[in-house]
Amino acid sequence: MSANPQKHRTGLDRVWHAFGYSLSGLKAGWYEKAFRQEAMGSFFLVPLSFYVGQTWLETALLMGTVVLVLVIELLNTGIESAIDRIGPEWHELAKRAKDTGSAAVLLSLLLCIAVWAAAIYANFFA
Template sequence: MHKEAVGAQKQRTGLNRIVHALGYSVAGLRAGWSETAFRQEAMLAVCLVPLAFFVGTNWLEVAVLCAVVIWVMVVELLNTGIETAIDRIGPEWHDLSKRAKDMGSAAVLLSLLLCAGVWAAAIWHRLS
């Protein structure tokens, strides 16, 4: 991959900008795939998204069940981005670096709890 000038993306317009942005997004997904947690969540999504069509009783429930699963993956990618940026700064311990990483981890935990709660409620509703 060649290096671009800083801000080169800002100079692009129209379809050219969209195509390049898509390339960056795919690169981000590939980078996320190298993280164990993201792979685990992606495998969970492969199971849960199709299951949402059986658990949900209408299109809105199916959409919410799918959305909370995808939300976990989004938060995991953001957490990984935070961790990567902190690690680039340097390997030495710093209280602010720890706080940033801990908050990213807490965000992942909250997204997982949200996902579990929504799924539990939907299954409970389906079974009752």
């Protein structure tokens, strides 16, 4: 028998509870300043992607890069929370975990900026 009684849920009951946990995760992410800033940007960029994108594929790519930033930021927040739970003392592996999570956020932001810049240039200046 599993130590976690939640693992025995099946069907729609499991889906419903998983949805609740996901909403809790979004709520927890909202308390992080970086996630709030990126989410506020996404409230502007996602609708703008319908104007900038000339095809459904371009629109999906523009939206996808914005959502990817949010996903990576949530994962980074999860890593940081897990490390912080272990303890406040400095450790090289804890630093490495936090730094690599931060690097993942940076790369997702650079990808988002590059895709948006390319689409804007191609659709409005070329």
